[in-house]
Amino acid sequence: MINWRLIAKIMGFLLFIEAGLMMLCQGVCWIYEEGVKAFSPAISLALLLGIISVVLGRRAGKKMSRKDGYIVVSLVWVIFTLIGMIPFMLDGHVPDVASAFFETMSGFTSTGATIIDDLDAMPKGLLFWRSLTQWIGGIGIVFFTIAILPAFGVGEVKLFAAESTGPLHNKVHPRISVAAKWIGGVYVALTLLCIVSLMICGMPAFDAINYSMCTTATGGYGTHSALLDDYYHSPAIEYVLIFFMFISGVNYTLIYYTILKGKIKNFFSDAELKAYLIIVLGASLICAIVLAYNGSMYNVEESIRHSLFTVISLQTTTGLATVDYTIWPVQLMPVLLFVMFVGASSGSTSGGFKCVRLSIIYRVLVNEFTHILHPRAVTPVLMNGSIVPYKVVQTLMGFVALFVCSLFMGAFVLAISGVDPNDVHPNFDYYEAFGIAMSCISNVGPGMGYYGPVHSWDILSPLAKYVCSFLMLIGRLEIFPIIILFTRGFWKKG
Amino acid sequence: MKIVIVGAGAVGTHLARMLSNDRQDVVLIDADESKLFRWGSELDIMTLVRQPSSIQGMKDAEVNRADLFIAVTPNESENLACAMLAKQLGAKKTVARVDNYEYMKPENLELFKKMGIESLIYPELLAAEDIKASARYSWVRQMWEFNNGELLLLSVKMHDANPIGEKEISNKDNQLVGHTLKEIGMKHGHNFHVVAIKRDGETISPYGDEKILPRDLVFFMTTKDNLAEIRHLTGKDDYPAIKNSLLIGGGKLSVRASWKLATIHDGIKMIEPDKQRTEELQSLVSPKTMILEGEGYDMDLLNDEGYGNMEALIALTDNDQQNILACVAARRRGIRKTIAQVENLDYFDMADDLDIGTIINKKMIAASHIYRMLLKGDVDNVKMLTIGNADVAEFVVKPGSQVTRKKVMDLHFPYGVNIGGMSRDGHSMLVSGPTQLQAGDKVVVFCTGNTLKKLDKFFK
Numbered sequence: 001m002i003n004w005r006l007i008a009k010i011m012g013f014l015l016f017i018e019a020g021l022m023m024l025c026q027g028v029c030w031i032y033e034e035g036v037k038a039f040s041p042a043i044s045l046a047l048l049l050g051i052i053s054v055v056l057g058r059r060a061g062k063k064m065s066r067k068d069g070y071i072v073v074s075l076v077w078v079i080f081t082l083i084g085m086i087p088f089m090l091d092g093h094v095p096d097v098a099s100a101f102f103e104t105m106s107g108f109t110s111t112g113a114t115i116i117d118d119l120d121a122m123p124k125g126l127l128f129w130r131s132l133t134q135w136i137g138g139i140g141i142v143f144f145t146i147a148i149l150p151a152f153g154v155g156e157v158k159l160f161a162a163e164s165t166g167p168l169h170n171k172v173h174p175r176i177s178v179a180a181k182w183i184g185g186v187y188v189a190l191t192l193l194c195i196v197s198l199m200i201c202g203m204p205a206f207d208a209i210n211y212s213m214c215t216t217a218t219g220g221y222g223t224h225s226a227l228l229d230d231y232y233h234s235p236a237i238e239y240v241l242i243f244f245m246f247i248s249g250v251n252y253t254l255i256y257y258t259i260l261k262g263k264i265k266n267f268f269s270d271a272e273l274k275a276y277l278i279i280v281l282g283a284s285l286i287c288a289i290v291l292a293y294n295g296s297m298y299n300v301e302e303s304i305r306h307s308l309f310t311v312i313s314l315q316t317t318t319g320l321a322t323v324d325y326t327i328w329p330v331q332l333m334p335v336l337l338f339v340m341f342v343g344a345s346s347g348s349t350s351g352g353f354k355c356v357r358l359s360i361i362y363r364v365l366v367n368e369f370t371h372i373l374h375p376r377a378v379t380p381v382l383m384n385g386s387i388v389p390y391k392v393v394q395t396l397m398g399f400v401a402l403f404v405c406s407l408f409m410g411a412f413v414l415a416i417s418g419v420d421p422n423d424v425h426p427n428f429d430y431y432e433a434f435g436i437a438m439s440c441i442s443n444v445g446p447g448m449g450y451y452g453p454v455h456s457w458d459i460l461s462p463l464a465k466y467v468c469s470f471l472m473l474i475g476r477l478e479i480f481p482i483i484i485l486f487t488r489g490f491w492k493k494g
Numbered sequence: 495m496k497i498v499i500v501g502a503g504a505v506g507t508h509l510a511r512m513l514s515n516d517r518q519d520v521v522l523i524d525a526d527e528s529k530l531f532r533w534g535s536e537l538d539i540m541t542l543v544r545q546p547s548s549i550q551g552m553k554d555a556e557v558n559r560a561d562l563f564i565a566v567t568p569n570e571s572e573n574l575a576c577a578m579l580a581k582q583l584g585a586k587k588t589v590a591r592v593d594n595y596e597y598m599k600p601e602n603l604e605l606f607k608k609m610g611i612e613s614l615i616y617p618e619l620l621a622a623e624d625i626k627a628s629a630r631y632s633w634v635r636q637m638w639e640f641n642n643g644e645l646l647l648l649s650v651k652m653h654d655a656n657p658i659g660e661k662e663i664s665n666k667d668n669q670l671v672g673h674t675l676k677e678i679g680m681k682h683g684h685n686f687h688v689v690a691i692k693r694d695g696e697t698i699s700p701y702g703d704e705k706i707l708p709r710d711l712v713f714f715m716t717t718k719d720n721l722a723e724i725r726h727l728t729g730k731d732d733y734p735a736i737k738n739s740l741l742i743g744g745g746k747l748s749v750r751a752s753w754k755l756a757t758i759h760d761g762i763k764m765i766e767p768d769k770q771r772t773e774e775l776q777s778l779v780s781p782k783t784m785i786l787e788g789e790g791y792d793m794d795l796l797n798d799e800g801y802g803n804m805e806a807l808i809a810l811t812d813n814d815q816q817n818i819l820a821c822v823a824a825r826r827r828g829i830r831k832t833i834a835q836v837e838n839l840d841y842f843d844m845a846d847d848l849d850i851g852t853i854i855n856k857k858m859i860a861a862s863h864i865y866r867m868l869l870k871g872d873v874d875n876v877k878m879l880t881i882g883n884a885d886v887a888e889f890v891v892k893p894g895s896q897v898t899r900k901k902v903m904d905l906h907f908p909y910g911v912n913i914g915g916m917s918r919d920g921h922s923m924l925v926s927g928p929t930q931l932q933a934g935d936k937v938v939v940f941c942t943g944n945t946l947k948k949l950d951k952f953f954k
Binding site (some may be wrong): 156175379 | 496519521527534535536538539540543
């Protein structure tokens with residue numbers, strides 16, 4: 001039984017939240033004395049729909065089933081996007097529906113791919129809205145709501161389960177609403193620290209706020225179309241961003257325990273963090289060596305800095321760029337694709353496959369080899385000293401299959417739908433299609449070839465933009481919650 | 495409040511559900527991962543896979559910050575060990591479930607306190623008390639006493655209605671069914687209160703225009719003197735008083751029940767098939783009990799022992815199906831009072847549908863008991879009961895509290911709250927709209943839903 005009334009009620013509350021967020025952006029418009037009128041219609045619509053939903057759901061039963069949880073979480077991301085795209089369309093910077101939908105979905109899923117060619121011409125209110133969508137989406141719309149509202153009263157556990165990432169869930173507190181407040185606190189603190197650090201390094205306040213929100217969300221939107229290195233010429237800013245991107249890719253539960261509980265020992269012995277560190281450092285080292293020996297591009301410090309920045313930016317699926325990595329030596333492309341695929345830690349704001357899954361798969365493989373030599377060995381999969389249940393490993397294998405399928409299907413459909421033939425870059429290479437699919441499903445932002453950090457994706461055909469939006473959504477919610485809605489069993493009674 | 499529960503069996507999970515619905519911080523520990531898997535994704539609690547008595551496990555659960563530590567694994571010694579460890583690690587209060595009646599004796603209380611265990615739970619003892627509350631009168635489902643038995647809360651099952659005005663009212667007819675509470679109040683005065691109605695598995699707090707329907711379980715609050723009137727109005731004048739009972743099964747619960755029932759019944763018979771157990775039982779049961787060797791479904795034996803004249807049948811074997819069947823059969827033979835032990839929660843609603851009278855579930859009783867114990871520290875009351883999703887609390891009115899300022903009807907209690915009766919200077923009376931409460935009154939309140947907590951401010 002699907003409890004539509006309850007779903008309507010929760011959607012209503014969530015819509016009020018979105019209206020509130022857009023009011024903030026309206027406030028930014030007033031501060032900068034911009035005559036942007038795009039927000040009021042969107043706010044009114046959100047409020048109106050919110051009131052209707054709440055009225056529809058006023059006599060809702062208190063039971064929330066697992067199905068309801070999945071419907072709420074999937075619906076809320078789509079509805080937030082549909083309403084959030086209105087300001088872009090009304091303001092005229094994003095003319096067509098497909099582009100506006102793409103831009104907003106890219107925001108909420110903290111992907112960071114954009115179709116806007118000239119960000120510097122955008123009103124500050126809209127820029128702030130882009131950053132805000134990333135900041136909310138980074139931690140999760142439902143999660144954000146649970147963290148700021150006292151409580152929905154029902155079903156937090158199911159909503160939380162449908163939205164949180166990673167195969168293993170560790171709570172920092174027995175009650176989800178309290179746990180969400182702590183984790184939300186860590187998130188806010190990181191963002192504030194990042195703002196202060198960037199301002200100390202000489203970034204203007206508005207830029208610092210926007211870049212910080214997009215960095216801790218591992219989103220990758222910004223306020224300037226130019227590359228960071230070309231715009232600011234400041235290694236300090238880049239090192240600050242490197243640090244905060246890296247931290248935002250760490251499991252927030254782990255950060256909470258390390259900082260607030262003083263369990264520093266646990267930090268470095270965490271299996272997932274180890275995997276994350278190894279991959280980050282390994283990939284950066286490879287890039288730095290290749291770049292340094294290639295001589296002509298950068299000096300040694302630049303090689304190290306740009307390698308670190310690019311690898312961390314792509315692995316944490318942020319997608320900010322100091323330089324255009326697509327012109328790097330071709331040997332590095334597989335490395336970059338790999339870190340884009342892996343992503344950072346579970347329970348962080350980053351997307352992708354997540355290090356913890358890779359770490360578990362590694363252990364399963366080691367066990368397989370042990371089994372070949374010692375067929376009767378009992379080999380549990382251990383993570384941080386506790387056994388990973390067989391069910392979790394099984395789900396993980398299903399996830400791998402779905403992830404790879406989605407990736408190839410996405411690349412295939414993109415290759416078919418292609419680009420607008422009248423545009424500057426009319427030909428679509430297979431690796432570009434693959435890069436876009438990978439970038440979308442991992443919520444990275446920039447892709448490969450022409451679709452790197454320098455160009456916007458405006459030239460994609462409308463169909464391709466919808467395909468990308470869908471890939472971003474399934475990537476953000478880790479595929480299962482969306483795909484389950486398309487199964488017959490979900491809608492069958494009983 | 496932070497509560498750590500060890501043991502994710504029926505008692506532990508039932509408790510965890512109640513407490514998490516109550517927005518307490520619950521940590522549930524069990525060594526068996528598969529038992530916890532389900533609850534972690536269903537309840538708003540933290541689950542930990544640890545050996546129950548592991549010290550590291552307790553530290554992981556932050557037992558030092560726990561307000562209450564509850565050990566309810568199936569293993570008695572493990573429970574005791576866990577509770578002692580938890581206390582030493584800093585848990586404020588500890589509760590352990592035991593399987594031994596000896597531990598429950600009042601003289602041993604101090605011993606356990608010294609060991610660091612504040613409370614012991616012996617589910618069989620609690621269940622036996624419930625059996626006693628149910629087995630007193632055949633026409634009453636369950637009865638609870640307040641203020642030395644002067645104030646009574648009782649539940650009565652409504653049987654078929656008599657169509658109004660179509661025939662003479664006889665003693666056998668229920669004169670309440672089909673009428674609204676307002677009509678009943680006007681017709682029969684204020685000698686009793688309907689405080690709640692349990693209908694289709696849900697307990698509702700009725701208001702004036704609520705009609706009493708057939709098959710409702712109605713909760714009355716009344717004083718001792720008016721008991722007969724309720725019996726008459728519900729059409730149960732011909733129901734006999736219970737003076738003897740038949741217990742089927744000779745387990746621990748039966749032993750406890752035999753002692754509790756001995757205070758209200760004259761004759762108790764207990765049937766147990768195992769010869770060795772019957773011999774053990776000789777020294778365990780109350781002196782009023784006669785032990786019979788045989789099966790509970792042996793009709794020849796039952797008939798020999800005067801099955802037809804039995805006034806209550808209480809089936810307490812370990813086999814749920816057998817208990818339910820024994821009660822259904824007894825109902826057919828005209829035994830008005832039947833009580834069955836049903837341990838499988840899935841059978842619970844089914845058994846309710848079969849209308850076999852009172853159903854006893856040790857685990858639920860134990861869980862509710864712990865839950866009430868917990869609230870006791872919180873709410874200033876003397877005695878508490880849980881019936882379905884309703885709570886009964888006895889509040890003592892504090893001087894200067896909100897309730898002393900206005901009449902009851904002007905107080906605007908939250909929806910779902912029903913004040914039944916009170917005792918003032920030793921005299922019991924019912925509370926109605928115009929009643930003015932005074933400091934020192936003991937008030938019995940019936941609350942459905944989670945309204946109990948909201949009441950606190952009215953009485954403080």
